Amino acid sequence: MADPSTYRPKPGDIPVDPGVYRFRDKDGRVIYVGKAKSLRSRLSSYFQDITALHPRTRTMVLTGASVEWTVVRNEVEALQLEYSWIKEFDPRFNVKYRDDKSYPYLAVTMGEEFPRAQVMRGAKRKGTRYFGPYAHAWAIRETLDQLLRVFPVRTCSGGVFKRAGQVGRPCLLGYIEKCSAPCVGNVSAEEHREIAEEFCDFMDGNTGRFVKRLEQQMKQASAELDYETAARRRDDIVALRKSLEHSAVVLGDKTDTDVFGVADDDLEAAVQVFHVRGGRVRGQRGWVVDKEAEGDLALAEVIERLLQQVYGEESGQGVPREVLVPVLPADVDSMAEWLTERRGAQVSLRVPQRGDKKTLMETVTRNATQSLARHKVARAGDLTARSQALQELQEYLDLPQAPLRIECYDVSHVQGTNVVASMVVFEDGLPRKSEYRKFGVRGTRTESGELRLDDTAAMDEVLTRRFRRYLAERENAGDVELDDLDDDAPTSGPIDETTGKPRRFAYPPQLVVVDGGKPQVSAATRALRELGIDDIPVVGLAKRLEEVWVDGDDFPVILPRTSEGLYLLQRVRDEAHRFAISFHRQRRSKSMTVSALDGIPGLGEVKRKALLKHFGSVKKVRAATAEEIREVDGIGPSLAEAIRTHLGQDDAAPAVNLTTGEVLE
CATH class of the missing domain: 1.10.150.20 (5' to 3' exonuclease, C-terminal subdomain)
Structure with a gap:
């Protein structure tokens, strides 16, 4: 670890203006991002008396090797820049809110020519309206099935939509009038978009006008003795009201608010939020955060970080008119102004004191308390198992340190054709999917000119390409000849001078795992030795008996069948195999x-x-x-x-x- 005095900036060099600062480690990675009203006051506090800091903060300062800052005009700009940097660099010492489960949304793809309503999970996409989140996907489909009677918006996939247009016949939903069938021209693109917009208005909570309109149409049809139309409108009204029954009325009509509840202890905090639109609970969501990640984190700071994450990607109607929290953030005025900018209209940020909103917050807080209790039980087993797995690998494989970063490689082909390989990365015992890589194996020529594409030759090539890139980016070896492993041209240093981000292959693993036995391990070790790398251990996991082969040993290491270390190696190996197989299938289909x-x-x-x-x-x-x-x-x-x-x-x-x-x- 670094001595903080070696990179401590002079107090006179630090401005007193508001701004955002970044700590970097010795490899140039951003490990912490923070903001301050006065950069000089905040940064000086990290270097005064290091023994007085919270243990986690002290570890961060000792891990750091440099600090840099950017001055902004006001606290609102600092909030926005801090959020952008945390999202861009994913610093390990910043608070990370983890969803306590994967929530499905009802999404309408308004960015398409013919908008489609469907169930979606994961990151939100531009041009798509989201409603929810819902507790279960079946709840979305049930709601959608009721509403399609009144709002026959398209729900089919792109392939089904295209085929229906080619054959000139709609799907079953078109025949039973639960789709307006724009695929065959029953309605124009403009008419279908209008249907989708009305559907979104209803889901936003503007329900009254649609029910009243159907009631008027029903009465008019009845007066004209058109009883068939009147019966259809009656059934439509029943469908709308039935869909509204799924969302409880908790506040007065037209109330749009998000209500946050927090339950915490010394180490963690569980957060729940109820999304209320039109007075009804339209969605519920939860997160868990490690409070020790930023030292003795106060509840007001937890709320501030949470609001940044929840509303950082939202804009317009995604931000409600009112946000209710149990404790106001430290700088409530700046946060309210930032939320107002996100919405484009005034946003109220306050703590409810009495009435229905106070009662609703108590309900949300009870949900948070139960969520924290469930998380404690699950997390205790998970953390213990991962820590034990890393310790066992260090002990059984005689490693100099616990393998916090593990890279595993696997080769996939069919009788030597379409040879590909995969690299998967596990950090702290968990998959780091943003670091996964795919390799198209070219093969190597023997002295006789014959092309070799067997498993050991492929493993040798893949390891060589990966670690030549590591050496080039790590040691400023810009003149090293590199394979076109990715689209980034190699330049000097572990940090990209254009983006400020770490380069993709600038950091070595503490353990390399290959799928196979002694031949594969020998090939991998030979590739590293030829590059002059002798401080990265290589092991192989053979499938038949799950033996662990170490280079130089005539006999494998046999880990106990109940070993957490063996379970981790199996997970890493299986993930590399899955990733390689999926890439191989893509290549084979294309060829x-x-x-x-x-x-x-x-x-x-x-x-x-x-x-x-x-x-x-x-x-x-x-x-x-x-x-x-x-x-x-x-x-x-x-x-x-x-x-x-x-x-x-x-x-x-x-x-x-x-x-x-x-x-x-």
Whole structure:
């Protein structure tokens, strides 16, 4: 660990203005992001008396090797910049709110020409309206089934929608009037969008006008003796009211608010939020946070970090008119102003004192208390198991330290064809999917010129490519010849000078695991030794008896069948195998597709993709003139004529998938 005095800035060099600061470790990674009203006062507090700091904060300062800051005009800008940096760099010492489960949303893809209503999980996408979250996906489908009677918006996938348009017949939902069938032109794109917008208005809580409109239509149809239409409108009203029964009325009509409840102890805090729209609870969500991640974190700071995360990606109606919290953030005025900017209208941030809102917050807080209790039970077992697994691996494999970062490699192919490999990364016993990588294996030439594509040759190539990139980015070796492992050209240093982010391969693992036995381990070790790397241990996990092979040993290490260390190695190996298999299937499917554009001299993969992107299909390319083809970047007069000649001679040769026989045009 570094001595803080070696990188402590002079107090006179630090401005007294508000701003955001970043601590970096010796490798240049951002490990902590914070904001301050006065940068000088806040940064000086980290270096005064290090023994007086909270243990976690002290560890952060000792891990750091440099600190930098950016001055902003006010606290609101500091809030926004701090959120952006935390999202960009994912610092290990910042508070991270983890969802206590994966929540499904009812999403409407308003960014598409024909919006679609569907169940969605994960990160929110631009141009899509979200409603919820819901406790269960079946609750969304039940609600959607009721509402499609009144708002027949499209729910089918892109493939089903396209096929219906090609054959000129809608799907079953179109026939039973639960879809307006824009695929076959029953309604225009504008009419279908209007239906989708009304659906979104209803889900936003504007329910009264739709019920009143249907009641008027029912009465009018009845007065005109059109009893069939009146009966349909009656059933529509029943469907709307039934869907409203799923969301309890908790506040007065037209009330839009988010109510946060917190239950905490010395180490952790559980947070629950009820999303109330139109006076009804439209969604519920929960998080858990480690309070020790930023030292003795006060509840007001927990609330501030939470609001940043919840509303950092929201805008417009995604931010309610009112936010109710148990404790106001330290700088409540700046936070309220920031929320107002996100919404584009005034947002009230306050603590309820009495009445229905106070009662609702007590209910939310009880949910948070129960969530914290459940989390404690689950977390105790998880943390113990992961810590034990890392300690056992250090002990059984005689490692110098616990393998906090493990990289595992696997090779996948079918009889030497479409050879690919995968790299998966586990940090602190958990998968780090943003660090996963795929490799297309090229093979190596023997002295006789024969191309080798067996497992050991592939493992040698993959390890060589990965760690040559590590050496180049770690040791400023910009002149090292690199394979095109990714699209980033190598430049000097572990930190990208353009983005400020760590380079992809700048950090070594504490343990390399390969899928296989002694031959694979030998190949991996040989690749590292040839690069001059001798401080990274390599082991192999053989599938048959789950033996752990260590380089240089004639016999494998046998871990107990109940060992947490063995379970971790198996998880890492299985994840690498899954990732390699999925990549191999993609490659194999692509290689088994024959296109009418194949075999044209001068038309490579890049130009072929550009051509298809420009025209949309081979059929449209065939119908284009040479002058129109020349409009595509990179295609000149001679190549355009060659494409026209080739397609003219091959009119009966559409693109076909050789596995399924499906015509791909």
